[in-house]
Amino acid sequence: EITSIKDLYKDDFYIGTAIGDRQMHEADPKFMNLVAKEFNAVTMENSMKWERVHPRPGKWNWELADKFMDFADKHKMFKVGHVLVWHSQVPSWVFQDEAGKPLDRDALLARMRGHIGKIAGRYAGRMNSWDVVNEAIDEDKGWRKSPWFNIIGPDFMDYAFNFARETDSSAQLVYNDYNMHNPGKRAFLVDYIRKAKKRGVPIQGVGLQGHVGLDFPDILEFEASLKAYAAEGMRLHITELDLDVLPVAWEFSGAEISASFEYSDKINPYPNGLPAKVEQQLTDRYVEFFKLFLKYRDHIDRVTFWGVSDKNSWKNDFPVKGRTNYPLLFDRNFERKPCYDAIAKLK
Numbered sequence: 001e002i003t004s005i006k007d008l009y010k011d012d013f014y015i016g017t018a019i020g021d022r023q024m025h026e027a028d029p030k031f032m033n034l035v036a037k038e039f040n041a042v043t044m045e046n047s048m049k050w051e052r053v054h055p056r057p058g059k060w061n062w063e064l065a066d067k068f069m070d071f072a073d074k075h076k077m078f079k080v081g082h083v084l085v086w087h088s089q090v091p092s093w094v095f096q097d098e099a100g101k102p103l104d105r106d107a108l109l110a111r112m113r114g115h116i117g118k119i120a121g122r123y124a125g126r127m128n129s130w131d132v133v134n135e136a137i138d139e140d141k142g143w144r145k146s147p148w149f150n151i152i153g154p155d156f157m158d159y160a161f162n163f164a165r166e167t168d169s170s171a172q173l174v175y176n177d178y179n180m181h182n183p184g185k186r187a188f189l190v191d192y193i194r195k196a197k198k199r200g201v202p203i204q205g206v207g208l209q210g211h212v213g214l215d216f217p218d219i220l221e222f223e224a225s226l227k228a229y230a231a232e233g234m235r236l237h238i239t240e241l242d243l244d245v246l247p248v249a250w251e252f253s254g255a256e257i258s259a260s261f262e263y264s265d266k267i268n269p270y271p272n273g274l275p276a277k278v279e280q281q282l283t284d285r286y287v288e289f290f291k292l293f294l295k296y297r298d299h300i301d302r303v304t305f306w307g308v309s310d311k312n313s314w315k316n317d318f319p320v321k322g323r324t325n326y327p328l329l330f331d332r333n334f335e336r337k338p339c340y341d342a343i344a345k346l347k
């Protein structure tokens with residue numbers, strides 16, 4: 001008899017999910033009760049990102065973020081703040097002065113500190129973990145050439161962690177990124193962590209975004225990364241887990257192609273439901289990952305799915321809009337899928 005996924009895994013790690021803006025706003029009891037029943041960790045999918053929470057200078061939107069914190073506290077959940085410093089979903093004014101000229105290093109650092117101080121300060125003592133920096137490393141080329149890097153330089157990441165710590169002395173501070181199985185990215189991050197720790201930078205964890213597919217990534221490379229980050233003393237967070245079963249590769253994501261009708265069967269091959277064979281592949285692949293997570297349970301603090309139901313997954317619109325995708329534990333009617341039962345059966 002299955003109680004809930006969070007109870008089954010309670011001695012291993014938190015089982016988390018993400019809550020969308022609209023879902024938080026509507027707070028449909030059916031949805032919120034399912035979240036509270038099945039999960040013991042939560043992340044806002046968008047509402048704490050700079051463009052949402054701080055869209056204009058001096059303008060802050062706290063409504064959804066506050067509601068999220070209250071909901072999570074009520075159910076004693078592990079609360080994850082996502083995200084403080086990222087190159088995406090950040091307004092362009094952040095990098096400019098009032099005349100529209102690029103900020104200099106000191107001014108941008110002051111702005112970063114002000115933003116972190118405000119949002120991490122508001123939830124200090126309540127937030128359990130912050131994604132302090134997101135996606136700062138390019139696959140094989142070292143630092144991503146984002147405005148943060150271009151204006152401040154490579155120490156922007158040290159500053160972000162230091163600003164977070166000066167604001168919140170208790171939240172676990174995490175670096176989060178995708179393609180974390182990539183050997184070049186792994187080597188670069190391990191090197192950064194070693195040096196940063198010597199400099200006293202308070203980085204405590206690594207978030208491995210789980211935007212995975214049936215054949216991607218190579219599970220052995222993913223394991224090699226878990227091992228490598230754990231060996232540096234990092235707590236591990238599997239973040240943003242969703243499993244894309246559609247054979248849509250990045251080459252289909254160009255605008256001309258996604259607009260072109262003749263590719264639609266490739267972009268959206270299973271609009272009326274997954275064939276049994278693919279459903280089984282999805283289930284097997286989830287089992288493969290959860291076996292790996294259980295192997296590293298001593299190092300893993302949480303495994304967070306990027307949503308609850310296939311109906312609301314961002315994977316229906318990414319990397320191509322208008323698809324019918326099946327990446328999560330619950331189907332479009334919020335019923336448990338075979339992958340849920342298979343993950344549950346591992347315990």
Ligand code: XIL
Pocket residue numbers: 045046134209240314
């Ligand atoms: C995504 C959200 O799921 C979408 O709703 C939004 O439109 C774009 O961002 N890496 C991250 C997440 O760190 O914040 C992203 O979330 C997915 C990729």
